[in-house]
Amino acid sequence: MDSRNAETLVEEAIFEFTMGGHDKALALIAEALAADPDSFPAWHAKAEIHFDRRELDAALEAGDRAAAISPDDVHIHTTLSRVWMERGDKTKAEHHGTRARVLGWKDQLKENPGPSGF
Numbered sequence: 703m704d705s706r707n708a709e710t711l712v713e714e715a716i717f718e719f720t721m722g723g724h725d726k727a728l729a730l731i732a733e734a735l736a737a738d739p740d741s742f743p744a745w746h747a748k749a750e751i752h753f754d755r756r757e758l759d760a761a762l763e764a765g766d767r768a769a770a771i772s773p774d775d776v777h778i779h780t781t782l783s784r785v786w787m788e789r790g791d792k793t794k795a796e797h798h799g800t801r802a803r804v805l806g807w808k809d810q811l812k813e814n815p816g817p818s819g820f
Contacts, residue, residue, distance in 0.1 A: 707737060707738075708734040708735070708741045708744060709734075709741075709743070711744070712731065712734050712741065712744050712747055715727040715731045715734065715744075715751075718730060724751055724754070727747070728748070731744050731748045731751070740771055742775070742778075745765075745767045745768035745771065746764075746765070746778055746781065748764035749762075749764035749785070750781060752764060753781065753784065753788070756788075761785045762785050762789070765778060765781050774805055775805070776805045776806050777802075779798045779799070779801040780798070780802045783796070783799040
């Protein structure tokens with residue numbers, strides 16, 4: 703592998719994905735994960751790419767790995783909700799959708815805590 707780090711590889715993969723190069727994007731993600739097996743952005747991107755290809759088992763596996771690395775990330779729970787909904791499991795989809803909303807509200811409260819004393 704050349705001197706590109708996992709972050710750079712993920713950025714390149716996302717670009718390839720947006721341009722329709724799913725296979726190239728997954729190859730770059732594989733390189734990123736070889737460089738950093740705990741790269742949350744790589745696992746999340748992998749989940750999204752597989753979801754777009756309707757490879758739901760692979761999307762779920764990658765999404766679960768991402769959630770294990772960063773369990774309080776709003777975006778991964780949104781991704782997992784979409785995957786479970788597509789698989790037809792409304793209960794699990796709602797679980798992750800609710801988790802994403804709660805985490806989003808927490809983020810909003812951090813940014814705008816409201817009047818003093820509350």
